[in-house]
Amino acid sequence: MMRRIFAVLSVAFFGLIFSSLAINYTERQSLRPLAASYVKLVPQDLGAPNVITGILLTYRAFDTLGEVAVLFMAAAAVGLLLGKSGQGRRHSPSKISDRAKSSSEIVQSGAQILVPLIGIFAAYIIMNGHRSAGGGFQGGAVIASSVLLLVLASARYQIDLEFFSVTESAAGVFFVLTGIAGLIFAGGFLDSRVLPLGQFGAFISAGAIPFLSVLLGIKVGCELSVIIDRFRA
Amino acid sequence: MTSNVVLTTGLALILIGMWGLLTHRNILRIIIAFSVMGTGTHIMTVAIGYVTNGTAPIIDRALNLSEAPVRAVDPIPSALVVTAIVIGLAVTAVMLAYAIRLYQSKKTLSIDAFTESKW
Numbered sequence: 001m002m003r004r005i006f007a008v009l010s011v012a013f014f015g016l017i018f019s020s021l022a023i024n025y026t027e028r029q030s031l032r033p034l035a036a037s038y039v040k041l042v043p044q045d046l047g048a049p050n051v052i053t054g055i056l057l058t059y060r061a062f063d064t065l066g067e068v069a070v071l072f073m074a075a076a077a078v079g080l081l082l083g084k085s086g087q088g089r090r091h092s093p094s095k096i097s098d099r100a101k102s103s104s105e106i107v108q109s110g111a112q113i114l115v116p117l118i119g120i121f122a123a124y125i126i127m128n129g130h131r132s133a134g135g136g137f138q139g140g141a142v143i144a145s146s147v148l149l150l151v152l153a154s155a156r157y158q159i160d161l162e163f164f165s166v167t168e169s170a171a172g173v174f175f176v177l178t179g180i181a182g183l184i185f186a187g188g189f190l191d192s193r194v195l196p197l198g199q200f201g202a203f204i205s206a207g208a209i210p211f212l213s214v215l216l217g218i219k220v221g222c223e224l225s226v227i228i229d230r231f232r233a
Numbered sequence: 234m235t236s237n238v239v240l241t242t243g244l245a246l247i248l249i250g251m252w253g254l255l256t257h258r259n260i261l262r263i264i265i266a267f268s269v270m271g272t273g274t275h276i277m278t279v280a281i282g283y284v285t286n287g288t289a290p291i292i293d294r295a296l297n298l299s300e301a302p303v304r305a306v307d308p309i310p311s312a313l314v315v316t317a318i319v320i321g322l323a324v325t326a327v328m329l330a331y332a333i334r335l336y337q338s339k340k341t342l343s344i345d346a347f348t349e350s351k352w
Binding site for chain 1: 234235237241251255256282283284289293301303305307308309311312316318319320322323326327329330331333334
């Protein structure tokens with residue numbers, strides 16, 4: 001009873017604060033100076049039509065690197081919590097296929113048709129991140145969804161964890177190497193202007209942004225796939 | 234006007250999540266409440282970046298370079314939320330992994346059973 005009263009009180013207090021926030025909020029009529037300069041600078045200096053990708057992969061690319069590190073740490077924590085000992089891990093494939101019920105014909109055929117399409121869609125999202133809506137984070141999540149579909153469709157499907165961790169580490173190394181190249185050849189760490197800007201809006205343009213986007217997509221996709229795999233029984 | 238509605242929705246979701254967090258005793262329900270709260274903060278952050286009659290900050294045929302600073306919405310909250318969603322997913326995964334381990338240790342998901350860390 002005491003606990004319930006405490007919960008009601010604290011939610012009511014937060015509700016009071018939030019309602020004053022919501023009532024006093026007035027919609028902005030123009031951009032803040034920082035946002036206005038980003039909207040102007042990203043197309044002009046970086047040659048990327050999508051302002052958000054320009055911010056994510058150049059102006060705040062160091063932040064993005066940190067976010068990917070957090071994601072890697074989460075994958076490692078899930079592995080630590082759910083991983084079996086080396087012996088058990090090796091024996092588990094046969095056990096999994098014995099215990100898990102194989103999914104129905106519809107799911108299996110659907111996965112066979114959908115997984116390549118999802119892969120193409122993920123590649124499209126990642127490669128068009130600098131031109132229209134999309135980017136590495138979103139495309140990586142789509143890649144992980146195709147892995148999830150594979151895992152759901154066949155109980156016997158085993159993710160090659162070795163391959164995923166090597167690919168992911170290589171993507172991370174290239175990401176940092178691109179950053180160091182920016183430090184040497186351009187304005188600073190992870191400056192995307194190490195490569196020529198190209199024609200505005202073209203498929204290969206905007207300096208190193210498409211390259212960084214691909215690396216980010218691979219890294220996020222591998223990490224999320226490994227997390228999904230850890231949750232199998 | 235639009236952003237006021239979205240902002241209120243986000244704040245309401247945060248309150249609902251907070252209520253679930255404080256009242257439920259099942260760990261899975263607490264994790265769901267946490268996710269609802271996180272979604273509320275994402276919606277709120279995006280709403281704050283809205284500018285009246287603004288459109289997505291992508292320069293193309295619909296939005297040319299000269300009128301972009303007047304018609305585009307604030308790109309910074311969107312950029313922050315993109316990363317926050319992915320990190321939220323990772324945090325949820327870690328919470329679920331802990332839930333599995335806690336269930337293995339006590340064979341129950343009620344937090345009343347875990348008295349060791351109570352103060």
